[in-house]
Amino acid sequence: MQRKEMLETLRRYTKPFRVVDGKGFRLKDFDPGDTQGLKMDKDDAVELLERGSEWLALEQDVLYAQSSWSVLLVFQAMDAAGKDGTIKHVMSGVNPQGCSVQSFKQPSSEELAHDFLWRYHSKTPRRGHIGIFNRSYYEDVLVVRVHQELLKAQNLPSSVVSDDIWRERLSDIAGFEDYLSRQGVVILKFYLNVSRDEQKKRFMKRLDKPEKHWKFSASDVKERQYWDDYMEAYESAIRATASKAAPWYVVPADNKWFTRLVVAAAIVEAVAKLDLDYPKITSDQKKRLAVARTELEAEK
Template identity: 75%
Template structure:
């Protein structure tokens, strides 16, 4: 399938959820249960996802060979929204050598001794690679905004902790992303939009299934108490940082197969737009290829191993 056909096929899944300007953005306008009216069976959704993963694997190989662009995928969501499963299924066919998944945990003492973007900038994917941030620098304007006592550990000078702190951090993030895009980093940001009711349902499933107990933490329920605060923080973050060069996708997360389909479509669309091609060999490389071909053609047609100098042909 040629690129134009691929782009036409995936836009139906990406356009309704893409946010490139925050001026008129309100989270309430995006339904966590939306499936665009599709009543597909799980098997049908899986087939579409596998097709998208296959396209992505093909493009990733060219991305790696070209060694010019890189792709950064940022995933943010409330607990139980399905980040890990989405990453696993969408990237299932991607070559691990060209893909890095980073899950940012509680910052270390060294990381707390630097500016809030320091540890994230060190993990930006190198050229030719896809980098996945499972949670990211947006935590600094989400969880830290909801739990402002976390700022104490960052030891910011009191004179810099003004009323505009969160607006300033969001502006810093927008400038950081602008800088990266101008260096050839393609940035896609996914907010997996889970409903309050669906989160409770998934928490209960984990509690009732012994095989899923390891996924559950009491802190998950404690964080649920701050749901409205988090929604306000997410809305503010998306409004301040959505742009054409680094768009947000507010992906419905109540239906897992549809979530994965939208994420896969967005990634395929972005990489296809790069119009990547395998690098063409230089004249010097062409000479080396010709010499190698001639040497192989000159070998014995029966494929036997040549005798080693000074060796005993009887052994």
């Protein structure tokens, strides 16, 4: 399959879930079980994902060599939506030397003493690299919005904490992403859209398998009580921050194989659009290479 045809095929799996304008966005318009009519067994899904990962590895090699653009992948989701597995499978073929994963847990006392974007900025990927945020600055307009007692721990002056704080933070995030995009950072944001019923099934599987118990926390079940609040917070976040420079992908997450396929397709498509090539060498460099070849060939 030619490159152009392959990109057209990839768009079939990315376009329905890509959000570049949040006006009128409604989360209920996206089905967590959607597969775009695609039906395949596990082996076929694995083969297709492997092809995508191989292509991504090739694109990453050129990205690394060119060292101008960088790529930031942001993953957000409810618990058990499959973030870790998606990252593991989709990125399995890339060179670890040019890729990093940042998992942002509960902020430290030092991080809480700074503005909410402070701890994220220094972790954005350097030129030529792919950076992955497994949860991100969006937590400050998601979990902190749902559990507003966490806002008190940030010790903000009372005069700056108003009813507009979430709108203001979303505006700050949009501005931050716009700034990064103008510095050559390609931003792709993935909301893995799992249904409440599927989340319950996955929690039950974790409880049924001893080797999965480490992944389970009683707080996971407690958070289900706030499901509607989280959905409202996610909808507001996507509506306020979706843009061409930093699109959201509302990826169906009830079928893991399809989730991984869409994410891989979106990344490959975005990097391929950069139309990168290996750095061209100068005439002087060519002469030095010729000299080096001559010296090597003369060795006994």
